Amino acid sequence: GNSVTQMEGPVTLSEEAFLTINCTYTATGYPSLFWYVQYPGEGLQLLLKATKADDKGSNKGFEATYRKETTSFHLEKGSVQVSDSAVYFCALSAQGGSEKLVFGKGTKLTVNP
């Protein structure tokens, strides 16, 4: 079945450091790929998405590129801020009408000043 494997956390960085959170997936066809973020005490918020190969999703300085050849959708940010501290979830929605989301385990990011 479809699955998402996400880099284990927690990840602790200093402000202005470079961030990468790895995400790989297993799915048939061409799934849509998502990154969701959960700030403390809040729900899951869509951060960015990509719906086809080589698409790049971006938002709030975060980027991720849909790489079909490596089945990956790694999240990157060039310079993190304290306010980026949150849990980040990689997810996919399979092609062909099954719109449920399949999530990775989540990666907790802490950014220190």
Place this chain on the structure above:
Amino acid sequence: EPEVTQTPSHQVTQMGQEVILRCVPISNHLYFYWYRQILGQKVEFLVSFYNNEISEKSEIFDDQFSVERPDGSNFTLKIRSTKLEDSAMYFCASRQGSTDTQYFGPGTRLTVL
């Protein structure tokens, strides 16, 4: 900005008791979902609901679970006889239909004693 709301934020119950978790999806959305996250594990799909009926459900969603949209605004998840292993964070989500983006509520933490 419209958002998905969930009540209560935390529910404590005794094993064997019935619980109802409530969600108010975004008002013009047509597709509704429940997910859950057991502490330290992945966010897992439970059920999707469209046009007043279940469109898909997971293996977790057995006869102890039911969903209902009793009026034009609420979407509920009922667990008939709770088990210890039902302790988890339960997330409601909704989707408009024209895009594949699901919007999540803040979650209800269910603790079964």
